[in-house]
Amino acid sequence: MSTLEVSPAEPRLDESGHTVVNDFSIQVATVNGSGSQTANTVLMRAIFQMGVPVSGKNMFPSNIAGLPTWFTIRASKHGYIGRKKEIDFLVAMNPETAREDVMKLESGAAVVYDEPLKLNALRSDLHFYPAPFDKLVAPVCPDAKLRKLVRNMIYDGMVAWLLSIDMQEVHTALVKQFGKRKAKAAELNWGAAQAGFDYAARTFTKTDPYRVESMNATTGKIIIDGNSACALGAMFAGVTVVTWYPITPSSSLVEALIGYLKRYRIDPQTGRATFAVVQAEDELASIGMAIGAGWAGARSMTATAGPGISLMSEFIGLGYYAEVPAVIFDVQRVGPSTGLPTRTMQGDILPNAVLSHGDTKHPMFFPCSPEECFTMAIDAFDFAERFQTPVFVMTDLDLGMNNWMADPFPYPEKPLDRGKVLTAEDLDRLGGFARYDDVDGDGIGYRTLPATNHPAAAYFARGSGHNEKAQYTEREDDYMHNMDRLARKFETMRKHLPAPEIHEREEAEIGFVAAGTSHYAVDESRDQLQAEYGIPASYLRLKAYPFTKELTEFIDRHERVYVVDQNRDAQLLALMRLEMTPEQIAKLRSIRYYGGLPLDARTVTDEVVRQEER
Amino acid sequence: MSTATAPPPKKTNRIGLEVLSYKGARTTLCAGCGHNAISERIIECFYELGVEPWRVGKFSGIGCSSKSPAYFLNLSHGFNGVHGRMPALATGAILANRNILGLGVTGDGDTASIGIGQFMHLVRRNLPMIYIIEDNGVYGLTKGQFSATADVGSKLKTGVINDLPPFDCCALALKWGATFVARSFSGDKKQLQALLKTAIAHDGLSVIDVVSPCVTFNDHEGSTKSYSYMKEHEEALHTLDFVPSYEDISVEIAEGEVRDVQLHDGSHLRIRKLGRDYDPTSILSALAALEEAGKQHEVLTGVLYVNTEKPNFLELLHLAEEPLATLPLSSVRPAKEALDEIMEELR
Numbered sequence: 001m002s003t004l005e006v007s008p009a010e011p012r013l014d015e016s017g018h019t020v021v022n023d024f025s026i027q028v029a030t031v032n033g034s035g036s037q038t039a040n041t042v043l044m045r046a047i048f049q050m051g052v053p054v055s056g057k058n059m060f061p062s063n064i065a066g067l068p069t070w071f072t073i074r075a076s077k078h079g080y081i082g083r084k085k086e087i088d089f090l091v092a093m094n095p096e097t098a099r100e101d102v103m104k105l106e107s108g109a110a111v112v113y114d115e116p117l118k119l120n121a122l123r124s125d126l127h128f129y130p131a132p133f134d135k136l137v138a139p140v141c142p143d144a145k146l147r148k149l150v151r152n153m154i155y156d157g158m159v160a161w162l163l164s165i166d167m168q169e170v171h172t173a174l175v176k177q178f179g180k181r182k183a184k185a186a187e188l189n190w191g192a193a194q195a196g197f198d199y200a201a202r203t204f205t206k207t208d209p210y211r212v213e214s215m216n217a218t219t220g221k222i223i224i225d226g227n228s229a230c231a232l233g234a235m236f237a238g239v240t241v242v243t244w245y246p247i248t249p250s251s252s253l254v255e256a257l258i259g260y261l262k263r264y265r266i267d268p269q270t271g272r273a274t275f276a277v278v279q280a281e282d283e284l285a286s287i288g289m290a291i292g293a294g295w296a297g298a299r300s301m302t303a304t305a306g307p308g309i310s311l312m313s314e315f316i317g318l319g320y321y322a323e324v325p326a327v328i329f330d331v332q333r334v335g336p337s338t339g340l341p342t343r344t345m346q347g348d349i350l351p352n353a354v355l356s357h358g359d360t361k362h363p364m365f366f367p368c369s370p371e372e373c374f375t376m377a378i379d380a381f382d383f384a385e386r387f388q389t390p391v392f393v394m395t396d397l398d399l400g401m402n403n404w405m406a407d408p409f410p411y412p413e414k415p416l417d418r419g420k421v422l423t424a425e426d427l428d429r430l431g432g433f434a435r436y437d438d439v440d441g442d443g444i445g446y447r448t449l450p451a452t453n454h455p456a457a458a459y460f461a462r463g464s465g466h467n468e469k470a471q472y473t474e475r476e477d478d479y480m481h482n483m484d485r486l487a488r489k490f491e492t493m494r495k496h497l498p499a500p501e502i503h504e505r506e507e508a509e510i511g512f513v514a515a516g517t518s519h520y521a522v523d524e525s526r527d528q529l530q531a532e533y534g535i536p537a538s539y540l541r542l543k544a545y546p547f548t549k550e551l552t553e554f555i556d557r558h559e560r561v562y563v564v565d566q567n568r569d570a571q572l573l574a575l576m577r578l579e580m581t582p583e584q585i586a587k588l589r590s591i592r593y594y595g596g597l598p599l600d601a602r603t604v605t606d607e608v609v610r611q612e613e614r
Numbered sequence: 615m616s617t618a619t620a621p622p623p624k625k626t627n628r629i630g631l632e633v634l635s636y637k638g639a640r641t642t643l644c645a646g647c648g649h650n651a652i653s654e655r656i657i658e659c660f661y662e663l664g665v666e667p668w669r670v671g672k673f674s675g676i677g678c679s680s681k682s683p684a685y686f687l688n689l690s691h692g693f694n695g696v697h698g699r700m701p702a703l704a705t706g707a708i709l710a711n712r713n714i715l716g717l718g719v720t721g722d723g724d725t726a727s728i729g730i731g732q733f734m735h736l737v738r739r740n741l742p743m744i745y746i747i748e749d750n751g752v753y754g755l756t757k758g759q760f761s762a763t764a765d766v767g768s769k770l771k772t773g774v775i776n777d778l779p780p781f782d783c784c785a786l787a788l789k790w791g792a793t794f795v796a797r798s799f800s801g802d803k804k805q806l807q808a809l810l811k812t813a814i815a816h817d818g819l820s821v822i823d824v825v826s827p828c829v830t831f832n833d834h835e836g837s838t839k840s841y842s843y844m845k846e847h848e849e850a851l852h853t854l855d856f857v858p859s860y861e862d863i864s865v866e867i868a869e870g871e872v873r874d875v876q877l878h879d880g881s882h883l884r885i886r887k888l889g890r891d892y893d894p895t896s897i898l899s900a901l902a903a904l905e906e907a908g909k910q911h912e913v914l915t916g917v918l919y920v921n922t923e924k925p926n927f928l929e930l931l932h933l934a935e936e937p938l939a940t941l942p943l944s945s946v947r948p949a950k951e952a953l954d955e956i957m958e959e960l961r
Contacts, residue, residue, distance in 0.1 A: 222960035236953065238946030240938035241709050260956070264948040272934045274945050276709040280702070281735040288695065288702025288732075289709070295693055296671070297939030298710030299946070314696050322693070408957040411950040416943055449939060450671045450691035451713045455635070457668055460684060462694040472639070472684060 033065025035149035045173035082520025157196025231257035233377025241293035317356025325384035343596025443489030524601035648800030648826025679721035679748035698729025716743030758831030769836030793818035808854035851916035
């Protein structure tokens with residue numbers, strides 16, 4: 001194994017005697033299905049409760065139990081919550097990966113490990129903390145069957161001792177994690193954490209520099225995953241029909257939504273639901289139901305990932321042509337088929353923009369945080385009904401399934417925008433209507449809902465062949481007239497989509513353009529470029545497609561623009577090229593990462609430096 | 615002053631509409647196509663029962679049959695979807711607004727091939743709607759390829775013989791959850807009328823498989839979906855009489871001869887037995903009869919199965935009485951306290 005060729009060196013950091021406070025990453029390597037998620041969440045929460053900005057990233061296999069899984073917790077006093085490439089503190093619990101996990105570490109890192117693994121023999125430049133986990137778990141967990149699950153909590157106690165994490169915070173986090181109903185389980189786990197803490201205190205001599213110290217940078221904040229945030233947005237947007245087919249990483253979005261809807265959207269008087277959720281037979285059906293419901297006036301949605309998007313393609317094209325609102329949450333991942341479906345990717349940006357056949361194009365929202373998942377979900381429902389078209393909310397596995405710090409979500413005070421819908425009273429007044437007539441010059445026609453109690457309400461919805469009155473036609477001029485109006489509608493969208501977020505640096509020759517979760521790496525990379533290389537870099541974060549004029553103006557103001565993509569073929573860049581002038585295109589450069597992990601700042605910085613030839 | 619006499623009063627139904635209000639655009643299907651006859655029956659039945667046409671939602675997939683919703687009920691909303699996926703569209707629409715009287719028209723290609731998954735799951739959900747299969751055993755719009763309901767040994771005009779067994783959509787429907795299942799023939803006006811009217815009154819999924827000959831591609835010697843084949847092989851299980859809820863039902867029924875099925879809206883279907891005893895409330899006897907008829911090369915028509923007890927999908931979902939689509943903001947957006955509570959839990 002090539003990793004074994006690393007030349008051993010003495011631990012460096014303890015000799016200098018300095019400490020590293022609130023600026024490191026912890027990686028916990030365990031086996032899927034061993035209950036480590038609870039221990040890891042408790043650890044993350046305890047640091048969060050001490051007021052230190054923190055993020056947690058779960059790298060898990062497509063498997064129920066038995067395969068390796070890694071959880072990375074990053075504490076950052078600077079507030080960087082993107083993935084940190086370097087691991088400073090490893091908890092090695094998985095015999096299968098332990099050797100490689102240790103060999104990958106930078107010199108000076110700390111390792112808590114299960115003693116029988118004998119990892120300390122591998123390198124001499126690390127801080128090793130061995131512990132006999134099996135021996136420790138037996139006395140605190142008499143039931144042998146539960147030991148596998150409780151065992152992990154022991155490392156929480158050890159890490160708490162080593163990093164000076166307040167055990168009271170561990171206890172608080174643990175109680176919160178288990179909730180009132182599982183008080184017994186919480187007690188059992190608390191015993192394990194204490195046993196770990198006591199063992200560490202008795203046995204370890206701390207030689208590594210890493211420490212947690214209380215701050216107040218998380219006051220008032222919440223911890224939530226992006227999928228739950230999207231679900232909350234959907235519920236407060238008044239979603240009424242939810243159709244879905246399970247697919248990682250989007251399943252937990254709908255499952256969270258079902259939980260919220262059952263809790264808050266059952267009429268207490270009648271016991272009846274103000275929503276319908278259908279687990280469909282496949283994505284062909286889930287999108288069909290969403291389109292059918294949107295056509296009939298419901299706020300409808302589905303959630304899926306790349307492979308589901310492929311199956312939905314034809315129906316979404318029909319939704320575009322027949323002009324039917326629906327919201328599609330696309331939690332992007334690597335695909336297709338088996339292998340890396342549980343890894344993150346911005347893999348659907350380009351396909352979704354033009355999904356289906358014919359001249360189709362679709363609006364997309366790009367939330368980068370749970371706060372935006374919530375607000376953009378609400379915006380997306382308004383937008384879909386205002387523009388009578390399918391709308392994508394583009395998140396990814398990193399945002400959707402990982403836990404993020406966030407500000408509490410603001411209650412939406414704006415009323416729902418149900419768009420241009422004519423009622424029976426409107427029809428009485430107007431005497432009739434033409435479904436696809438551009439009355440207002442914005443490309444958006446007026447629609448009626450089925451079962452509107454009026455003889456003039458009906459129209460026939462179909463795909464490509466219809467005139468302004470929704471009558472069947474195959475005429476060249478009718479088709480082109482309609483397509484030109486749809487193009488006009490798309491142009492109108494640009495004025496109603498959220499503008500990008502722009503951060504300019506004085507005298508910056510270069511700028512970044514990114515969307516979604518690339519934000520955290522770019523944000524941190526800008527600081528790295530400034531501090532380490534003296535390169536000021538501006539930044540435009542896209543929030544939506546179609547693009548707005550702010551993007552082209554930003555490109556015009558900079559010499560070189562680095563477009564960040566979490567995919568191999570630079571999808572975001574490719575989409576931008578479709579709308580840019582040759583001069584603007586000439587300024588565009590590409591930074592791409594496609595390894596399936598959340599993008600980290602160092603990767604971005606190194607690539608910019610390489611391309612800038614510094 | 616004109617001396618012309620007033621025109622005779624126009625004939626209207628019980629809600630004051632003329633039959634014209636139930637018609638559609640002129641058909642573009644072939645002259646003599648069975649589908650046109652089915653469109654006519656639809657127009658008659660909705661007119662005669664006085665259904666408000668704007669309450670109806672028409673749904674279809676792709677194919678000749680799926681074009682036909684443009685040819686009836688012009689005052690109803692319609693949605694011509696994608697191939698084989700009409701059930702999804704209809705399901706979504708009916709969930710959005712339970713007041714929609716769903717009328718799906720599809721073909722054997724749409725239902726038994728590309729859309730068989732959606733068909734089976736619609737059946738399984740017992741969604742309250744009418745699902746008509748205009749069944750001619752071939753793909754018409756793509757010029758006459760076999761569909762999955764073509765019988766073994768049936769012959770195309772090109773001489774190609776079908777050697778794969780057909781799906782019996784009625785057997786599938788009644789086995790897996792539809793609550794009104796019938797087969798008919800586009801040429802059997804009276805029977806089809808009674809079945810359609812029953813389907814309109816039924817509060818569950820009604821599947822009516824109507825053998826509807828394709829005069830262009832499948833009406834020749836050797837076809838088992840031709841007019842002449844049906845005339846020779848149709849075997850009606852019973853005669854049917856539909857009595858709407860608003861009509862007097864006091865007529866005595868002779869014991870043993872007539873089975874009376876009361877439907878959800880108070881109307882009645884009277885099933886008068888012909889030669890054989892047939893119990894349309896038994897899945898087992900329906901399947902046995904279909905199996906036996908297949909062996910005899912008979913096409914059984916009539917009510918194959920009816921169940922007025924089983925809850926439909928909307929009942930299972932415990933949906934609000936009012937249409938979801940138009941619920942007010944106060945019903946669909948929880949109060950600020952709810953969000954505050956959730957945020958507090960996440961701190």
